[in-house]
Amino acid sequence: MKKLSARRRHPLAAVVVLLLALAATGGLYAFVAPTGKAQADETAQSLAIDEGKKLYAVGCASCHGTGGQGTSDGPSLVGVGAAAVDFQVGTGRMPAATSQGAQVPRKDVVYTQAEIDQLAAYIASLGAGPNIPTEAEYGPEGADIAKGGDLFRTNCAQCHNFTGKGGALTHGKYAPSLEGVDPKHIYEAMQTGPQNMPSFPDTILSEQNKKDIIAYLDAVNGDDTESPGGLELGGLGPVSEGLFAWVFGLGALIAVAVWVAARTAKAKKS
Amino acid sequence: MSTTETTESRARGKAPAGERVADWADGRLGIYGLAKANMRKIFPDHWSFMLGEVCLYSFIIIILTGVYLTLFFHPSMNEVEYHGSYVPLQGQLMSEAFSSTLHISFDVRGGLLIRQIHHWAALIFLAGMFVHMMRVFFTGAFRKPREINWVFGFLLFVLGMFTGFTGYSLPDDLLSGTGVRFMEGAVLSVPIVGTYLAFFLFGGEFPGGDFVARFYSVHILLLPGIMLGLVVGHLILVVYHKHTQYAGPGKTNKNVVGMPLLPVYMAKAGGFFFLVFGVIAVISAIATINPIWALGPYRPDQVSTGAQPDWYMGFSEGLIRVMPGWEINFWGHTLVLGVFIPLMIFPLVLVAIAVYPFIESWVTGDKREHHILDRPRNAPTRTAFGVAWITWYMVLLIGGGNDLWATHFHLSINAITWFVRIAFFVGPVVAFIVTKRICLGLQRRDKDKVLHGRESGIIKRLPHGEFIEVHEPLSQDALHTLTAHEQYKPVEIGPTVDENGVERKVKGTEKLRAKLSKAYYGEESQIPKPTVEEYKEITSGHGHH
Numbered sequence: 001m002k003k004l005s006a007r008r009r010h011p012l013a014a015v016v017v018l019l020l021a022l023a024a025t026g027g028l029y030a031f032v033a034p035t036g037k038a039q040a041d042e043t044a045q046s047l048a049i050d051e052g053k054k055l056y057a058v059g060c061a062s063c064h065g066t067g068g069q070g071t072s073d074g075p076s077l078v079g080v081g082a083a084a085v086d087f088q089v090g091t092g093r094m095p096a097a098t099s100q101g102a103q104v105p106r107k108d109v110v111y112t113q114a115e116i117d118q119l120a121a122y123i124a125s126l127g128a129g130p131n132i133p134t135e136a137e138y139g140p141e142g143a144d145i146a147k148g149g150d151l152f153r154t155n156c157a158q159c160h161n162f163t164g165k166g167g168a169l170t171h172g173k174y175a176p177s178l179e180g181v182d183p184k185h186i187y188e189a190m191q192t193g194p195q196n197m198p199s200f201p202d203t204i205l206s207e208q209n210k211k212d213i214i215a216y217l218d219a220v221n222g223d224d225t226e227s228p229g230g231l232e233l234g235g236l237g238p239v240s241e242g243l244f245a246w247v248f249g250l251g252a253l254i255a256v257a258v259w260v261a262a263r264t265a266k267a268k269k270s
Numbered sequence: 271m272s273t274t275e276t277t278e279s280r281a282r283g284k285a286p287a288g289e290r291v292a293d294w295a296d297g298r299l300g301i302y303g304l305a306k307a308n309m310r311k312i313f314p315d316h317w318s319f320m321l322g323e324v325c326l327y328s329f330i331i332i333i334l335t336g337v338y339l340t341l342f343f344h345p346s347m348n349e350v351e352y353h354g355s356y357v358p359l360q361g362q363l364m365s366e367a368f369s370s371t372l373h374i375s376f377d378v379r380g381g382l383l384i385r386q387i388h389h390w391a392a393l394i395f396l397a398g399m400f401v402h403m404m405r406v407f408f409t410g411a412f413r414k415p416r417e418i419n420w421v422f423g424f425l426l427f428v429l430g431m432f433t434g435f436t437g438y439s440l441p442d443d444l445l446s447g448t449g450v451r452f453m454e455g456a457v458l459s460v461p462i463v464g465t466y467l468a469f470f471l472f473g474g475e476f477p478g479g480d481f482v483a484r485f486y487s488v489h490i491l492l493l494p495g496i497m498l499g500l501v502v503g504h505l506i507l508v509v510y511h512k513h514t515q516y517a518g519p520g521k522t523n524k525n526v527v528g529m530p531l532l533p534v535y536m537a538k539a540g541g542f543f544f545l546v547f548g549v550i551a552v553i554s555a556i557a558t559i560n561p562i563w564a565l566g567p568y569r570p571d572q573v574s575t576g577a578q579p580d581w582y583m584g585f586s587e588g589l590i591r592v593m594p595g596w597e598i599n600f601w602g603h604t605l606v607l608g609v610f611i612p613l614m615i616f617p618l619v620l621v622a623i624a625v626y627p628f629i630e631s632w633v634t635g636d637k638r639e640h641h642i643l644d645r646p647r648n649a650p651t652r653t654a655f656g657v658a659w660i661t662w663y664m665v666l667l668i669g670g671g672n673d674l675w676a677t678h679f680h681l682s683i684n685a686i687t688w689f690v691r692i693a694f695f696v697g698p699v700v701a702f703i704v705t706k707r708i709c710l711g712l713q714r715r716d717k718d719k720v721l722h723g724r725e726s727g728i729i730k731r732l733p734h735g736e737f738i739e740v741h742e743p744l745s746q747d748a749l750h751t752l753t754a755h756e757q758y759k760p761v762e763i764g765p766t767v768d769e770n771g772v773e774r775k776v777k778g779t780e781k782l783r784a785k786l787s788k789a790y791y792g793e794e795s796q797i798p799k800p801t802v803e804e805y806k807e808i809t810s811g812h813g814h815h
Contacts, residue, residue: 242581
């Protein structure tokens with residue numbers, strides 16, 4: 001002990017003590033802390049969180065704050081969950097060009113799906129929130145299209161139109177068209193309620209309900225949807241129909257009338 | 271007369287079959303006399319005179335396709351479960367009306383095409399009537415003796431609107447159901463009797479189980495019946511009055527220059543019917559209208575954005591959408607001004623254009639017949655009024671589609687609503703002033719053309735170095751056409767003192783009339799047309815132009 005006490009005034013002593021203390025605490029924690037998932041998974045997850053944090057610092061922190069706590073330019077992301085990140089970044093809404101403007105529009109996606117997953121992992125680590133749904137949740141198996149249509153008309157059509165063509169909200173905001181939106185993103189939007197949309201957690205619209213709605217949208221507004229009557233004219237109802245009737249209907253008839261009137265029979269001397 | 275002809279043809283041997291049939295018919299119906307009187311009836315040729323034909327033919331198409339649709343439509347609100355071929359609605363509960371419309375669309379041979387022809391033809395019918403009415407308005411064809419026919423036409427337009435509305439409501443889909451709900455709300459807003467009226471109309475609480483059947487009788491029987499009668503009356507009057515014509519050489523107020531009904535006009539009009547039918551059929555074959563399967567069955571607890579009526583009801587939608595939601599609570603009763611005021615303005619918009627001819631004839635005090643049409647520029651106040659009315663109507667249409675304007679032009683719906691509120695009052699005034707100035711400008715241009723000829727584009731250099739543009743004098747025909755219109759003088763208030771020196775009381779209406787007349791025909795409102803003296807003086811050859 002003499003040796004030890006003799007060097008207790010050594011300039012590096014404090015450092016050594018600190019290291020020992022840290023090692024002890026860490027060791028104790030490793031011993032006491034519950035071992036949850038498989039070790040390898042944990043590492044991958046923490047790796048994703050680390051990578052996500054880096055991406056976040058570059059692409060998101062300027063508005064949402066360095067720790068996701070939010071600033072005057074962007075809301076707090078604590079507890080929004082991975083689903084919100086996957087929706088916002090996966091549809092190109094985030095990163096937004098500006099925090100001004102009525103609403104952040106859908107645009108080209110900036111990040112790869114791998115990067116989005118990393119960002120989502122980081123945001124999910126900030127606080128518990130809805131997870132990214134799996135194909136089993138939003139896929140078409142076991143969905144009731146007719147029920148989905150009924151649910152859509154009850155819960156969604158007042159903003160998104162009968163078949164999800166979109167509609168206007170106040171002050172330049174709008175409910176976007178749901179044409180060509182990935183089923184996963186529709187599911188996430190219902191789950192998280194982005195921007196002006198209310199959220200429909202599983203207590204309001206069950207997992208099965210969401211599946212039905214997605215299947216309905218795919219049936220009436222999907223890539224393979226047939227329009228039995230011909231051109232859809234945007235699916236916007238009587239305004240576009242009226243415009244079409246005036247421009248092409250009456251327009252064509254007036255053109256025909258001009259043509260008929262211009263062809264006059266030669267008067268016969270009788 | 272027919273008897274003698276028959277004997278003569280017998281003498282020459284047996285007459286051809288056609289002649290014998292005609293003889294037989296003439297003996298019973300007197301067709302020869304009718305034909306003699308009408309076969310040489312003259313109709314002038316101009317494309318704008320065929321707009322009315324577009325309406326007539328689309329009306330016939332609507333009747334024909336409508337009859338087909340009645341064969342399959344069930345005007346009933348009994349609830350049924352759908353088991354037809356449209357998958358996304360299978361197993362849903364809906365009214366029989368909706369399910370039979372789905373049946374027509376998907377399971378009846380040609381049903382969807384016929385439905386689409388019926389609906390497209392309806393939109394085109396109303397649009398055609400609108401344009402036809404505007405043609406009659408801007409050319410002054412409504413003047414004596416055609417005022418009653420103007421009213422017939424106006425009634426046809428209004429009845430057409432309501433026939434369209436009731437037809438649009440029949441399938442009992444989510445869109446039209448919202449429209450019916452809208453109408454119910456408007457009825458409810460009527461003070462005191464609103465609730466009673468609504469209960470009477472729907473047989474109880476909305477939607478009840480009656481309205482489809484009631485609208486059905488109104489749509490297929492009552493309104494079209496009245497319309498058919500009016501159409502016949504309208505046509506009889508057209509024949510009786512003879513057709514109007516544009517001014518031109520050889521055309522006077524006493525003749526009609528054109529082609530005879532038979533054979534030329536019969537061929538043209540008959541051919542035109544098939545062209546109209548063809549155009550409407552092509553449109554119906556390529557473009558969807560009212561896809562009720564996508565809209566879903568009506569349920570009072572559901573609604574969609576973008577719920578608009580067909581275009582001809584769009585202005586009423588606009589009135590409601592832009593009206594502030596005012597309410598007065600009075601002794602425990604609510605007066606919903608936000609709906610009631612639009613309901614009162616709705617007929618005013620229509621009546622404004624309907625009564626105009628009578629106002630004009632009162633202002634001019636002109637009791638003569640007019641068969642020569644005006645060029646719109648030569649009646650600047652009338653033209654300005656018409657354009658102001660169209661502007662008013664269009665502003666309201668913008669209001670009715672404010673949500674689509676917002677989404678498609680990336681505007682704020684609130685900004686559009688405010689634009690419409692302001693433009694509702696300001697738009698027509700601005701349109702009136704601008705149109706009147708344009709008309710006067712065109713009158714000046716006509717005057718200039720008459721006096722100085724047409725600008726030929728040829729630049730000539732005179733010996734002393736001056737450059738001038740050579741103006742070509744107009745032909746005699748063109749001169750006549752440009753100067754054929756007559757110009758009214760403002761009416762004066764007659765002498766206020768009679769021959770005995772007794773002062774006469776000048777009535778307020780008389781003063782108003784003099785004032786209006788001055789506004790119509792005063793110096794500010796028309797450019798005096800060139801006189802013969804002016805023309806002679808300028809063209810007498812001082813070599814100026």
